[in-house]
Amino acid sequence: MAKRPSKHLRPARPLSSGAFARLEHKGDGDWMVQTMPADAADKTYLCPGCNQQLPPGTAHLVAWPREASLGVTSAVEERRHWHTSCWARRR
Numbered sequence: 001m002a003k004r005p006s007k008h009l010r011p012a013r014p015l016s017s018g019a020f021a022r023l024e025h026k027g028d029g030d031w032m033v034q035t036m037p038a039d040a041a042d043k044t045y046l047c048p049g050c051n052q053q054l055p056p057g058t059a060h061l062v063a064w065p066r067e068a069s070l071g072v073t074s075a076v077e078e079r080r081h082w083h084t085s086c087w088a089r090r091r
Contacts, residue, residue, distance in 0.1 A: 023066065027091045030066035035059070036081065049086025061087045 021034040038059040045054040054060050064079035072078060082090075 031063045033063045036062050045081035047083045047086050048080050049082055
């Protein structure tokens with residue numbers, strides 16, 4: 001049985017919650033932000049704002065830079081899942 005390649009080597013999957021991303025301005029640049037409803041959240045994620053887990057079934061936000069960083073093919077590859085309150089506190 002072939003071993004599945006590292007998630008870091010696979011192409012980024014598109015978000016599929018059916019919601020539209022909006023542009024938000026933060027101190028470190030422009031970010032695309034999309035809500036992730038509880039029924040679409042089927043994995044455990046680690047919030048970069050508080051380093052706590054977002055368990056499956058938890059509504060949250062997904063954010064990625066408007067423009068990709070150097071060396072990154074697509075900004076969507078840099079997306080991170082945040083607690084809504086952690087993102088709101090971010091400056």
